[in-house]
Amino acid sequence: MLKPANIKHFYIPNEQSIYLLSHKDAKKLKDWFKLCTEQLKLLGYKDIELIGKGAFGFAFAGTALNATESQNKTEQQQQVFKFSRINLPQHVQDRLEEEAYMLSLVNHPYVPQLIEYQKIKKQSVLVMERAKGEDLEKISLKHGPLSVRLVINIAAQLANILLYLRGHHQQNQPKPIVHGDIKPSNIVFDETSEEVGLIDWGSSVFAQIDDQGQFVGNNVMDLMSSDIQQTNARLGDVYFIGEDQLNGGLSSVRFDEQGLASTLYALASGQSSRFGHNVITPNSIGLPQELAKTLTAMMSNSPSMREQGGDYFINNMQYMKNLVLNENIHQQHISLIPTRVSNKDKEIDTVVYSSRKSFLRIEANQTEQDLRYIDDAQFERYYKNYMQGMGDTEKAFVAAVSRLGKYPLVGGLAVRWEETGVFIDSSLNLYDVTLKKSFEASLNNVVHFARAINRIGIFKCCMFNARDTLHIERNDETCPFLPARGLQIPYELSAVSLTEHDSRMHSYFEDGDDPDELLTLSKALMAVISQLNSIHHTGCIIFESLPNHLKIHSDYKLLNHGLELEFKSLLKDVIDLIPTIQGLGISGFMKLPFKDTRFFTHQEQLPDKFYPKDPYQPTEVSLL
Secondary structure (H helix, E strand, O other): OOOHHHHOOOOOOOOOOHHHOOHHHHHHHHHHHHHHHHHHHHOOEEEEEEEEEOOOEEEEEEEEOOOOOOOOHHHOOEEEEEEEOOOOOHHHHOHHHHHHHHHHOOOOOOOOOEEEEEEEOOEEEEEEEOOOOEEHHHHHHHHOOOOHHHHHHHHHHHHHHHHHHHOHHHOOOOOOEEOOOOOHHHEEEOOOOOOEEEOOOOOOEEOOEOOOOOEOOOOHHHHHOHHHOOOOOOOOOOOOOOHHHHOOOOOEOHHHHHHHHHHHHHHHHOOOOOHHHHOOOHHHOOOOHHHHHHHHHHOOOOHHHHHHHHHHHHHHHHHHOOOOOOOOOOEOOOOOOOOEEOOOOOOOOEEEEEEOOHHHEOOOOHHHHHHHHOOOHHHHHHHHOOOOOEOHHHHHHHHHHHHHOOOOEEEEEEEEEEOOEEEEEEEEEEOOHHHHHHHHHHHHHHHHHHHHOOOOEEEEEEEEEHHHOEEEEOOOOOOOOOOOOOOOOOOEEOOOOOOHHHOOEEOOOOOOOOOOOOOOOOHHHHHHHHHHHOOOEEEEEEEEEEOOEEEEEEEEEEOOHHHHHHHHHHHHHHHHOHHHOOOOEEEEEEEEEHHHOEEEOOOOOOOOOOOOOOOOOOOOOOEO
């Protein structure tokens, strides 16, 4: 029997929706949020909201009651309260106090200031100013690839912060400071003032090495200490940190240069990771040539090239920010895969389930083997059991698919690699028309990475609404899962009834057993699913069996309305056969219409595409 640890990374890679938790866990989480809210009210705050959660803790925001009522709400004193997860080991909880200390040393207009750190019984709380605006990951999802003007503006402000941190030891402080986790979601951006705020200093440490590669120390004893033998670095987000930090090097001001380069690249290309820079290169995304080539150097595999790029960026960003730009030049794209946009007012908590990932893995290199020793919650959560053994392009592909799950989306993709090229079947339904441009850009990135992968195999993923997930609980593994009376698997009818001959279908069973799925269903249940397969529909059903908790995720759209009674009856049979499910693991089935198949030839890398040298030349009005 499988151990639960082997299936805990079913979702990629973000915090689970509350709609996926068991009733007990969801109640525990809600009670904890309520307790935090009540405590903050007792301390004299109002307008309290949860604004973030991560591997180590939660962040709430609130307004101080001492703000005068005559002030506008936007002008009242907004504060952030960061709580450590109380179920973490004490040494991990203590990192919040270390974060407070490091933040207390930073005094910069683009960094929200520390207000206080306190410990209430066993609970640590860090209080700081709240930066105005939204984080850049959310803004990226809202708008897609950011304009060249915004990318340069953000780059200039972040360069200013890095210069300040690099020179910190010259301001009556012992050593330069490394933020250690620069990424879009850690940069708040006010779209009105266009000012940034660098937040989340939980990975911050004093630099051991300066920009010249020299050990940083106040005296000879510092240089003789063990500090120069063992890194003090924290891992940061592996989607954005550079090679030096990922490989366990001594903490250096170079870490933040590489994180910044990854961030600018992701914002300019509409991605949520750095992994794709060898396919969708910085030179291919319409940036000015000088900035594009600087980012290329900063993300290079060559350490010396990375340093040269970092030096050039720091020394020349003050000039690059003055580049002449034409506001009428916009990034444009043609959607490579069809997307349907629904006008229905429906709340969607998207979850991506992907299978058949094993063929994307290659033999783990020595670096990844060496990384096994790292005891870090971020590493465990994002990397160790998720993408270990994949090459950068494969990681970029899976990360790009994961980004799709950040949109209100249901449907699925089947990507089939053959010698001649890549075939992609899809059925994608987006529930917010304002996000169409951004979503299509993200979807195009999936296609670009798929084209760069040159091997034979198939990858499938389903996007379902966590709000539709059915939950069945039991006391222990010896008891069967017993569905509540009246439990039903939801489905929708298509706008127009379609008979079988109108389109061929991508069957549940066409590709045989899925090597990545670990739950074997009973013959009786499989027989019902096989009958469902014969009815003209599209969608998915996924069974996730945990020791005391069964989840049934689904997204069904019936295309042949004339068979609704039979379809509904078979879905009821699925519910009735739930007690026959034994063992732990995942088993999923997806069906897509073949009529939307798209074919693409292999392409290792996108061609160079720079911002026009003369942005006001009449013939150059857009970046196609």
